[in-house]
Amino acid sequence: MSVVRELYVTTRKLYEKVTQPMPDNEQPRDEYIESVDLFLQARDRQLKDLQPVEEWSEAERQLGEETVKMNRYIDVQLGNWKQVIQEELQGTRHKRRHMGKYEQKSATASAYFFDSKN
DSSP states (O other), rough: OOHHHHHHHHHHHHHHHHSSSOOOOHHHHHHHHHHHHHHHHHHHHHHHOOOGGGGHHHHHHHHHHHHHHHHHHHHHHHHHHHHHHHHHHHHHHHHHHHHHHSOOOOOOOOOOOOOOOO
């Protein structure tokens, strides 16, 4: 199988994966992101082995065009996910910062007031 065909197949699988909604729960989301990352790593290796476009056959050129179209959608979707994850992280940081103000700190001896009655 040519490198262009392998790249197309990997991109197609990645495209199908990113068209599915990202899970809301932490464990499935981590697995989902990990599988997307594996596809991206495979594509990166295949792109390094890709020969110049001038050497492609007509069928490979068509696969290349379809790959580019799918890649545009993938880029947009990954950008949207990045934005969502960044917003969630900011919300978590904000919550931690504000919750820290309300946590009861350990009191020192100088903070106690003793009322003595004679």
